[in-house]
Amino acid sequence: xxxxxxxxxxxxxxxxxxxxxxxxxxxxxAALTENQVKEALHNKFDRTTFYRSFKTLVETxxxxxITLHDSTLYMVNAGENAGHEHYHFYxxxxxxxxxxxxxxxxxIALPDGFKIKQTDITFEGVCKTCNKTEKR
Amino acid sequence: xxxxxxxxxxxxxxxxxxxxxxxxxxxxxAALTENQVKEALHNKFDRTTFYRSFKTLVETxxxxxITLHDSTLYMVNAGENAGHEHYHFYxxxxxxxxxxxxxxxxxIALPDGFKIKQTDITFEGVCKTCNKTEKR
DNA sequence: CAATAAATGCAACGATGTTGCAAAATGAAT
DNA sequence: ATTCATTTTGCAACATCGTTGCATTTATTG
Ligand SMILES: [Mn+2]
Ligand SMILES: [Mn+2]
Ligand SMILES: [Zn+2]
Ligand SMILES: [Zn+2]
Numbered sequence: 187x188x189x190x191x192x193x194x195x196x197x198x199x200x201x202x203x204x205x206x207x208x209x210x211x212x213x214x215x216a217a218l219t220e221n222q223v224k225e226a227l228h229n230k231f232d233r234t235t236f237y238r239s240f241k242t243l244v245e246t247x248x249x250x251x252i253t254l255h256d257s258t259l260y261m262v263n264a265g266e267n268a269g270h271e272h273y274h275f276y277x278x279x280x281x282x283x284x285x286x287x288x289x290x291x292x293x294i295a296l297p298d299g300f301k302i303k304q305t306d307i308t309f310e311g312v313c314k315t316c317n318k319t320e321k322r
Numbered sequence: 323x324x325x326x327x328x329x330x331x332x333x334x335x336x337x338x339x340x341x342x343x344x345x346x347x348x349x350x351x352a353a354l355t356e357n358q359v360k361e362a363l364h365n366k367f368d369r370t371t372f373y374r375s376f377k378t379l380v381e382t383x384x385x386x387x388i389t390l391h392d393s394t395l396y397m398v399n400a401g402e403n404a405g406h407e408h409y410h411f412y413x414x415x416x417x418x419x420x421x422x423x424x425x426x427x428x429x430i431a432l433p434d435g436f437k438i439k440q441t442d443i444t445f446e447g448v449c450k451t452c453n454k455t456e457k458r
Numbered sequence: 459c460a461a462t463a464a465a466t467g468c469a470a471c472g473a474t475g476t477t478g479c480a481a482a483a484t485g486a487a488t
Numbered sequence: 489a490t491t492c493a494t495t496t497t498g499c500a501a502c503a504t505c506g507t508t509g510c511a512t513t514t515a516t517t518g
Contacts, residue, residue, distance in 0.1 A: 296445065307430065308441075311436060370507085
């Protein structure tokens, strides 16, 4: 997926900052913080610009975020992530936050009277990769 | 449950600030932010003292917290909450965050290789009370 | 009540969220 | 390619929150 295509599809101007953010996140194998992206781009942009870019990208649905352990992590809504509800998995070994798309959606039962509009599920544990490494 | 009993049980000094925080949270019917508790106590204590009190109370397991919509909410680990994993429900009508203890624990299936240590589940929707009110 | 350890209040600083505004960049139209 | 309207950017400024050091006050124990 190309950064410029994503931006155009959302009717957003293709600015250097937005393209940079998207490229970093598209290549990442896990969610990243604003500062991690900023550093990956060698602090090329002002922090206000960064702040506003992330805000716009989340509001328009280009990115989604999750807050974990007092820091906010961002991911691109591309491919499987686009629109679909999914789980998040934080690996306490490699400290990566991963999006997980399960085969089947679970249906959690709540007491009578509660109307559920959205469900957020976050796991903490050891990821597939780290488990393999440990077993060797 | 008495605030002083809880503090003594955790080998914490019964200071005015801690007792105040606990009393406010014990009487609340939903989770509260640090500032909400602070205001309930008429800003009697310095914000540093407040900050350190919450930190201590969470670290020792007297309270637990959840971050939702960029704000951190606190609840007492008393009664049903004590030790037990439970769900959290945010009502978009009354804006309350509630702890929910389900009858049976669901078991969510993840792809092979992922070892789960902890699961956090947060719902968003309309709570029991607000649903009743709406239907009238 | 006296002694000791812990908690508090205050000052200070860093990180982060947020806004206003002038300068620069973008995208569309010529 | 040049022009123009609109959006984005960078910078300054301010608010809030997290965090620490340190002197003073408080809680607990004997
Ligand atoms: Mn995700
Ligand atoms: Mn809870
Ligand atoms: Zn891992
Ligand atoms: Zn409600």
